[in-house]
Amino acid sequence: MEHKRVRLSGIAYESLVNGPGLRRVYFAQGCGHNCRGCFNPSTHSFYGGELRDINMLVEDIKSNSMIHGVTFSGGDPFYQAEEFSYMAKKIKTIGLNIWCYTGYKIEYILDNKIEYGLELLKNIDVLVDGKFDENKKAVSLKFRGSSNQRIIDVRASINLKNIVLIDI
Template sequence: MDKNIRLSGIAYESLVNGPGIRRVFFSQGCLHNCKECFNPDTHDFNGGELRDMDELILDVKENPMIKGITFSGGDPFEQADKFSYMAKEFKKFGLNIWSYTGYTFEYILSHIEEREGWKELINNIDALVDGRFEIDKKEDGLRFRGSSNQRIINVPESLKEGKVILVEI
């Protein structure tokens, strides 16, 4: 497996992309083109820069302040094979993993066998913020999401129960 991932950027210590101090990896590449997206520079699949995943993982391991990891974008599900590799490694350190995606949880499950890495990624994250950003549903004060249609899903519980279980915030 190629150990390089295309990222648009990294937030080294974030408090706004999930609970606790988190390292946030911004995926490069997105097909959703949400109106008034706050990260349009992440849409081009050839933008950003290639980074060595093992180096990124080691850097997190060496920072005891980091309590969780967030995959944002772009859309991490467009590089699910790469993000699933990283998620599995971060899980070994006991870190909480969140991912954002413009796809809905239901869409991911219905296409899980067709898309490389989707099964591994969904099975190695703790919370999924799903759905496209919708400007007409933007509300002040929403925690960890851009618009009210987006859900913060407890992935392990939802997979176990066979229905969407939301994270209690």
């Protein structure tokens, strides 16, 4: 069995605020967007956090039948696209849906500007894209921090070759 590792700043074992239903949330360590007002600046360093075995993380998800889905947050998972893509493929075999947050726009990822970015994108269900904009912050927004961020149906967007937004 291949033993890939991912650098995480933390894990929320049961969350109701990072996508619909009860979710396991993995916070990537490392982000270069440096959004002013970021709620998680401790995740920005690429040297912090802890390397975790992906297969063990996935096995741990299987032990909690209450989990409805998984969310990749950060930092920014697309800075570790190869590792999160591997993890997403493993999670999909369990039948869970995957949400992912990124400061990148989906158009940038679709243009193949990030190594393994397309592979990660193809293995997630929903992408919340765009940098957090402190001037567009609204606490009333569901599952996003600022109004410029979009909640995107990834599979439909790829199939239709057009961005398909989810209205939540």
